[in-house]
Amino acid sequence: MSMASPRSRIPGAVNGYEARWEQHNIERRLHILRAAVELLEENPLGADLPVRQIAERAGVAKSVVYRQFSGREDLDRRIRSYLIDHLEAVLDAQLDISSGSVREIITRTVRAVADWMGDHPNLAAFARSGPPADGPDSVDAISSLKIRISERSRELIETIARTMDADSAALEPVPFAVVTMVEGVLAAWVADPGSRRPRAQMVADLSDYAWYILDGVARTASITVDPDRELAEVVAGLRGGNS
Missing domain, CATH: 1.10.357.10 (Tetracycline Repressor, domain 2)
Incomplete structure (x- = not known):
């Protein structure tokens, strides 16, 4: 018989965790967007600005950028x-x-x-x-x-x-x-x-x-x-x- 975790048995705890995680993701997306804007200010590469550079400026792995945005087009539109x-x-x-x-x-x-x-x-x-x-x-x-x-x-x-x-x-x-x-x-x-x-x-x-x-x-x-x-x-x- 499987045992549910204590958090899964408490709806309020689950909702609170999900809310904090969503807030974390919102803050991370904003951090990445601000990093992209800083780089755009410095050079006119626009859509040719490498995602790797955006990730480096934001201090996150490139994979994190692609977890927060569905692709390059989504990132540019955001x-x-x-x-x-x-x-x-x-x-x-x-x-x-x-x-x-x-x-x-x-x-x-x-x-x-x-x-x-x-x-x-x-x-x-x-x-x-x-x-x-x-x-x-x-x-x-x-x-x-x-x-x-x-x-x-x-x-x-x-x-x-x-x-x-x-x-x-x-x-x-x-x-x-x-x-x-x-x-x-x-x-x-x-x-x-x-x-x-x-x-x-x-x-x-x-x-x-x-x-x-x-x-x-x-x-x-x-x-x-x-x-x-x-x-x-x-x-x-x-x-x-x-x-």
Whole structure:
């Protein structure tokens, strides 16, 4: 007759052990991803970066990497997800409408993108080289992030439009158009080592362009917003006027 181990006879102990083991695996995967990102920062090898080097930087055996990820493609997709999830969190903080005017919100968001792309060109190139872990094969990680940020911005615009009892239909494609413009221009700027335009000037110009687009389309929907007034005050005032 077989004898069950003491742990197997205690459900709580088993669940606790499994939870600790899963947490251990999560931490190990994050450690490997961070090691891969460090190596990508140092050289532009991208998908050609040997798994052996990633394992060495993480301080684990190569076999451990393949136990944590189903293969090289899975590892690369997880790295891209790690990169854009971090950038998305940064951008979400900058898009917070509780602080700042429309102009300030746009400017700090554009600056965050410019800083990341300018300071981490290898990471930006790798994120653009393929899909993230949670996206379709046909959409690269940067495009996936643009869609996410566009949806986040569209929700913000729709909230303001509803507050003003205005039709936001005309504004629906604007966030993706603005996000695509900003990312495309900055990508070309980063790729041109001979560019004479300093980062601060690029941020200022792109922020102005983004505002011109938003303002022009908003006016067609009978929405007028002072770009230099605290947005939270504007929205609160509109709500008060419509209550």
